[in-house]
Amino acid sequence: MIPWRQISDFRNVLAHGHTDIRLDRVWEAVSADLTPLKDVVDMVLRVTCASSMTAMRAQDVVLQFNAYINSRDVEGLGSLMTDDHEFIDSADTSERGQAHCLELWRGFFQQFPDYLNTFTEVRSRGDFVVVVGYSSCSYKLLDGPALWTARINDGKVAQWRVYIDTPQVRASLGIE
Numbered sequence: 001m002i003p004w005r006q007i008s009d010f011r012n013v014l015a016h017g018h019t020d021i022r023l024d025r026v027w028e029a030v031s032a033d034l035t036p037l038k039d040v041v042d043m044v045l046r047v048t049c050a051s052s053m054t055a056m057r058a059q060d061v062v063l064q065f066n067a068y069i070n071s072r073d074v075e076g077l078g079s080l081m082t083d084d085h086e087f088i089d090s091a092d093t094s095e096r097g098q099a100h101c102l103e104l105w106r107g108f109f110q111q112f113p114d115y116l117n118t119f120t121e122v123r124s125r126g127d128f129v130v131v132v133g134y135s136s137c138s139y140k141l142l143d144g145p146a147l148w149t150a151r152i153n154d155g156k157v158a159q160w161r162v163y164i165d166t167p168q169v170r171a172s173l174g175i176e
Contacts, residue, residue, distance in 0.1 A: 007037075058152040059124040062131065065150065065157050070116050072109040078102050080157050088161040090146075114138050117146070123175075127152040130173050132165070147173065 010029060013021060061080060068076035081098045088094045095101055108115070114137055121132040131148040145165035151158045163169045170176075 057124065058127050058129050058150070059122050061152050061155055061157060062122060062129045062148075062150045063119070065160070066117050066119060066131075069105075072113070074102055074105050074109070077105055082153055082156045082158045085157060086159045088159065090162045090164045112137055112139055112142060115142060117148075121175075130175065132175060147175070149173065 014026070065077065065080050068074075068080065078098060081101065083098050084096065085098045085101050086094055086096050087101050087104065095104055116136045117133060118136065119131050119133040123130045129150045129152065131150070133148070134145045135142050137143045147163040147165050147169055149159070149161045149163070163173075
């Protein structure tokens with residue numbers, strides 16, 4: 001249980017400049033109490049977000065999915081994958097199943113810890129989302145312009161696909 005009353009009282013003491021502030025207690029709160037509180041808040045947000053994903057627009061699901069990729073949050077990715085999730089890489093290799101894809105993401109994050117996606121344009125066509133952007137990574141083959149598509153089913157990613165950004169792929173995806 002979160003001690004909201006104590007948190008509020010502690011904040012009031014600090015904010016109103018009471019003369020009886022104990023620096024040892026402030027340090028204890030910062031060094032020991034914040035981590036468990038953060039863990040609880042993260043859990044509450046994850047549960048809340050997972051239950052409200054069905055109400056999210058497809059584009060919002062894709063943006064959150066990418067945020068989980070960029071933060072290397074495998075559990076978060078799992079919360080947004082359908083059980084039969086499919087990942088297709090730029091070589092057109094398909095991997096299926098949520099559990100299998102999560103293991104692949106774990107290995108990917110270990111192998112490429114500095115990998116990040118930046119989206120510059122996101123377009124939705126119903127439950128189909130097309131993304132333009134680039135990936136940043138010290139591994140040169142993963143660094144540079146990229147395109148992604150996602151198929152959303154009931155607020156979860158059913159398919160995540162990565163493409164090399166070429167004029168032919170852009171034309172096939174309807175990107176000018």
